[in-house]
Amino acid sequence: MFQKIRSLGNTTLIMLCVIIASVLFILFIVYKIFTGTKEIKPAETAVLPTPSPTITYTDTSNTNSNGSGFNINGTETGTTPSPTPKMTSTPTPTPTSSSVPSNNDSPSVDLITDGIENETLQSSQSVYLQANASDSIGGVATVDFYLNGSDKATVEPRNIYASTASGWNSSDADKATTKAITYLTSKYSESNLTYAYRKYNKFDTSKNDCSIKEGYILIMLGQKYLYDVRVSDDLADIEVCYKGKSLNYNNRYIYMFKGSADDYDFYAKATDTYGASTKTAKISFTLK
Numbered sequence: 001m002f003q004k005i006r007s008l009g010n011t012t013l014i015m016l017c018v019i020i021a022s023v024l025f026i027l028f029i030v031y032k033i034f035t036g037t038k039e040i041k042p043a044e045t046a047v048l049p050t051p052s053p054t055i056t057y058t059d060t061s062n063t064n065s066n067g068s069g070f071n072i073n074g075t076e077t078g079t080t081p082s083p084t085p086k087m088t089s090t091p092t093p094t095p096t097s098s099s100v101p102s103n104n105d106s107p108s109v110d111l112i113t114d115g116i117e118n119e120t121l122q123s124s125q126s127v128y129l130q131a132n133a134s135d136s137i138g139g140v141a142t143v144d145f146y147l148n149g150s151d152k153a154t155v156e157p158r159n160i161y162a163s164t165a166s167g168w169n170s171s172d173a174d175k176a177t178t179k180a181i182t183y184l185t186s187k188y189s190e191s192n193l194t195y196a197y198r199k200y201n202k203f204d205t206s207k208n209d210c211s212i213k214e215g216y217i218l219i220m221l222g223q224k225y226l227y228d229v230r231v232s233d234d235l236a237d238i239e240v241c242y243k244g245k246s247l248n249y250n251n252r253y254i255y256m257f258k259g260s261a262d263d264y265d266f267y268a269k270a271t272d273t274y275g276a277s278t279k280t281a282k283i284s285f286t287l288k
Contacts, residue, residue, distance in 0.1 A: 099274075106278045107135035109143065109270035112252075116266070116285050123287040125192075126223050129255045131268040131280065138273035143253040145246075146267050153255040155246045158208075160228070161201050165214055167233055168200040176216040176231035183238050184229070190222040197249055203230065210241035219249050226256050261288050 112130035121127055133143045145153045177195055184190045197219040205213055212230040215237075220227040228242035228249070246255045253268070263286050271277040 100276075101137055101274070104137050104272070104274050104276060106276040107133055107140050107270040107272045109133040109268055109278050109280055111266070111268060111280050111283060113283055117283040118285065120286045120288055123259065123261045125258075126221075127257045127259075127285070127287070128196075128221055128226075129257055129266055129268075131253050131270070132251050133253055133268075133270035134251045135270070135272040140251075140270055141273045142271050143248075144269045144271070145253075145255040145257075146269065147257065147259070147264050149265070152257065153246045155248050155253045155255065157248050158242075160203060160208060160217070160241075160249070162204040162213075163202045165200055165202045167214065172235060173198055173200070173216060175235055177218060179231055179235065179238055180218045180220055180227075180229040184220060184222060184227060184240075187240075188222070188224060188243075190224055192223055194221050195219060196221050196254070197252070200233075208241050210239045212237060212239055217249075219247065219254075221254075221256070226254055259287055262286070 110132050112132065116127070116129065129145055131143055131145075133140050140157055143155045144151050145155070177198060180195070181193045184193055195218050198216060200216050202214045203210065203212060203217070205211060208228075210230050212232050215230055215232040215234075218227075218229045218231070220229055225243040226245065226247040227240055228247065230239045230241055231237070246253070248254070263284065265282045265284055267280045267282045269277055269279045
């Protein structure tokens with residue numbers, strides 16, 4: 001082997017040594033890259049954000065006299081801005097035992113059963129379900145009408161009279177009734193209109209949208225709505241002061257029901273202003 005190396009000549013031998021040295025140098029560099037000692041940096045300490053200062057509030061939630069707005073009192077630490085208070089409505093308080101008179105009794109309520117109880121009626125016609133309700137202490141707050149156990153309507157009392165008046169005239173009352181029927185038939189395309197109540201009186205115009213201060217009031221039963229109609233004392237003016245599916249006048253509460261052919265159980269519940277209530281017995285009728 002050494003004889004072969006000597007036979008290469010000096011120049012070739014030098015070149016071979018350079019090549020070997022270069023290969024060794026490259027291998028050394030690669031070795032240092034993969035096995036060299038990495039620089040060890042000191043451990044980093046996480047910097048946590050400074051917590052916001054705690055804000056404590058006491059919500060007194062007092063409603064202003066106009067029914068809107070709240071007063072918020074409380075203490076604050078730090079410089080965090082005060083949050084905007086959330087506006088919520090104040091629920092109507094339930095009467096407590098201390099606010100109910102010791103002599104309070106339950107209201108009385110009775111169904112008007114004529115023409116309804118155990119009758120078979122046409123489903124194409126409206127059925128007028130009625131009850132009389134009264135309460136000697138505090139007054140009636142609501143009358144609820146139930147059909148087959150489901151609460152269908154809640155009727156509240158209306159205060160419509162200012163004072164009694166002595167202007168009643170039977171002939172004028174008939175004319176006022178005819179005027180009301182003609183008006184409702186034309187304006188609301190009503191049919192089979194009848195009146196449940198009519199009276200001559202003075203009216204409290206501050207408690208309804210009517211401008212007629214004195215004249216005839218007619219509670220009209222239609223096929224679309226129940227109506228409170230006023231006709232002026234001189235029979236010249238007429239106004240519909242209320243129309244809807246339920247209505248109250250005096251102690252009478254009415255719900256106009258229109259349903260599909262079926263058998264129905266009906267009862268009413270009266271509740272007074274202190275929460276006491278009374279239910280009627282059930283009656284039955286059929287729509288075909």
